[in-house]
Amino acid sequence: MIELVSTILLCVGGFFYFAGTLGLLRFPDVYSRLHALAKADNLGLGCILLGLAIQEESLAAALKLVLVWPLALSASATVSYAIARRADALGIKPWRREDR
Amino acid sequence: MMSSVTMTAILCRGALLLLLWWILTEGSRDGWLMGIVAVGCALWLSLRLVTPGSVRFSLTGLAAFIGFFIGNSVRGGVQVALIALQGRRALQPGTLEVQLHLSSPAPRILMAGTLGLMPGTVSVRLDGRWLRLHVIDERMPIAAEVRALESRIARMFRERI
Numbered sequence: 311m312i313e314l315v316s317t318i319l320l321c322v323g324g325f326f327y328f329a330g331t332l333g334l335l336r337f338p339d340v341y342s343r344l345h346a347l348a349k350a351d352n353l354g355l356g357c358i359l360l361g362l363a364i365q366e367e368s369l370a371a372a373l374k375l376v377l378v379w380p381l382a383l384s385a386s387a388t389v390s391y392a393i394a395r396r397a398d399a400l401g402i403k404p405w406r407r408e409d410r
Numbered sequence: 411m412m413s414s415v416t417m418t419a420i421l422c423r424g425a426l427l428l429l430l431w432w433i434l435t436e437g438s439r440d441g442w443l444m445g446i447v448a449v450g451c452a453l454w455l456s457l458r459l460v461t462p463g464s465v466r467f468s469l470t471g472l473a474a475f476i477g478f479f480i481g482n483s484v485r486g487g488v489q490v491a492l493i494a495l496q497g498r499r500a501l502q503p504g505t506l507e508v509q510l511h512l513s514s515p516a517p518r519i520l521m522a523g524t525l526g527l528m529p530g531t532v533s534v535r536l537d538g539r540w541l542r543l544h545v546i547d548e549r550m551p552i553a554a555e556v557r558a559l560e561s562r563i564a565r566m567f568r569e570r571i
Contacts, residue, residue, distance in 0.1 A: 345490050386526075386527070387524065398534045404504070
């Protein structure tokens with residue numbers, strides 16, 4: 311049972327990493343790419359960590375895996391703000407749809 | 411003589427740091443001496459950086475924030491994954507300026523950071539009370555979502571907004 315849930319979580323995590331990378335390649339400007347990377351990859355990481363944590367036999371090792379999530383989240387939130395702020399300071403205008 | 415606020419802070423933070431050490435060493439008892447030293451240093455640093463009693467913090471508020479955060483992370487991740495699969499034609503980006511009601515800097519920074527992980531928004535610039543956001547789709551009800559997050563953060567820091 312645990313094996314099955316873990317496999318599903320790992321696959322779902324992999325899918326979100328795939329979607330995040332797809333967004334990175336497909337989206338038109340730095341700001342939209344940050345949306346794809348920050349959100350999809352963080353959800354992917356959360357699923358993968360949870361999938362690994364439930365396989366662990368010791369509670370401490372499982373908690374250690376879970377703790378990686380908030381650490382990586384705070385790093386990615388900070389870095390994505392830093393990139394967006396720099397892009398804004400350099401005067402990079404967000405991409406807009408023309409057909410509106 | 412130490413005040414009771416300081417005593418409580420030492421006990422709570424010490425217990426949390428010990429728990430963290432236990433997790434990091436995966437429950438092994440080999441490095442306990444090193445652990446005591448590390449916990450002592452971390453405790454000292456935490457007391458220097460955050461004076462006991464200077465930050466008002468609510469544990470139930472934290473629990474509510476974590477629940478809200480996880481729910482919205484899932485929603486944000488699914489949403490952006492769907493947009494990525496559809497490609498550029500699903501995008502309708504824009505910018506939005508919002509005025510924050512949070513009064514101290516730490517909650518505002520937490521707000522700007524968290525919005526980068528919430529559905530549809532990335533923080534571009536935080537300037538005092540003003541926060542500029544890049545939104546992935548202007549048709550989403552972004553302003554309402556920003557307010558919902560802000561009220562959770564205010565509750566966690568016991569701020570009245």
